[in-house]
Amino acid sequence: MVSNDRTDPTSKEERADTLFSRQKDAIEKWQADGRKKYFLFDFDGTLRSRTTNTIPASTLDALDRLRNNGHFVGLATGRLQVDAAKLVNPIGIHSMVADGGNSITVDDKVIWMETMPMDDVRDLLHRLNRKHIPWGIVTKNESIRYSDTQEFIDLVPPSYMDSRLVDHIDIDSLDCVYKVFIPIPRGQEETIPIAPVTWARYSDTYAICEPIDKSRGIRKLIDLMHADLSDVVVFGDGKNDLSMFDGPWCSVAMGNAIPALKEKASLITTSVDNDGIANALGALGYLDSKQ
Numbered sequence: 001m002v003s004n005d006r007t008d009p010t011s012k013e014e015r016a017d018t019l020f021s022r023q024k025d026a027i028e029k030w031q032a033d034g035r036k037k038y039f040l041f042d043f044d045g046t047l048r049s050r051t052t053n054t055i056p057a058s059t060l061d062a063l064d065r066l067r068n069n070g071h072f073v074g075l076a077t078g079r080l081q082v083d084a085a086k087l088v089n090p091i092g093i094h095s096m097v098a099d100g101g102n103s104i105t106v107d108d109k110v111i112w113m114e115t116m117p118m119d120d121v122r123d124l125l126h127r128l129n130r131k132h133i134p135w136g137i138v139t140k141n142e143s144i145r146y147s148d149t150q151e152f153i154d155l156v157p158p159s160y161m162d163s164r165l166v167d168h169i170d171i172d173s174l175d176c177v178y179k180v181f182i183p184i185p186r187g188q189e190e191t192i193p194i195a196p197v198t199w200a201r202y203s204d205t206y207a208i209c210e211p212i213d214k215s216r217g218i219r220k221l222i223d224l225m226h227a228d229l230s231d232v233v234v235f236g237d238g239k240n241d242l243s244m245f246d247g248p249w250c251s252v253a254m255g256n257a258i259p260a261l262k263e264k265a266s267l268i269t270t271s272v273d274n275d276g277i278a279n280a281l282g283a284l285g286y287l288d289s290k291q
Helices: 014-019 024-028 056-067 081-091 118-130 148-153 214-224 258-266 278-281
Strands: 036-040 072-076 096-098 103-106 109-113 137-138 143-146 164-165 178-183 199-203 207-209 234-237 250-253
Touching: 014 024, 014 278, 036 214, 056 072, 072 214, 072 278, 081 096, 096 214, 103 164, 118 178, 148 164, 148 199, 214 234, 250 258
Parallel strands: 036 072, 036 234, 072 096, 143 164, 234 250
Antiparallel strands: 096 103, 103 109, 137 143, 137 178, 178 207, 199 207
């Protein structure tokens, strides 16, 4: 499972030049080498600030400069593909690994999208019913979660997804589920139990069952691109980014990242609120012309 525990940036954050001066070996190892790179960014806490709910101007400028220098710029997110596209299409990102590694989009075309393991999901939903715990599911690539209990509608507040009440959901006939929403208090997840279905916690109100292996999608994307995994550069901040820091590529942790991610990172930059993406790309030489 993953949670939304993160380290918040503070006014005492280390200056970029001081931070990078202690990482000279890493910067030299991952310095721009003239080859086309495949940059994949997490969204919340990486591209977009959690404190201002905006994408810093320095980040937008850095993404434009990467594209102008011929690099691939994409998203790597746990969000549903259609939801992710709405967020990043306006800033010029049209390719992504979404659904926690279970979908690939290239130039606005969904190339591959896979359901969660259905045997495990059906078993989970039956367990929830036996324990009289309401649930909602996302069965299509649309921002709608379906439930056959009014209790779920009452317990899960409106968010980026609409909730729709239906008469009945036949669990055993389900053949595609992308996410499961379970309104249970934090800390009670193991009493169900949810495992072996993977899950995340971004809210005190509910847990979300979803894929959490972004590296799987990244590998598939790079294979489709006929590119080399060593030419990948990823940026992240949270627990659902841990898997994508396992690859044979450059992984950059934001200054506001959780400690476990920083421990796995090739390089640690400043926080999203202190120009972390632009600072890292600048230090690595990717914002120079034709790099």
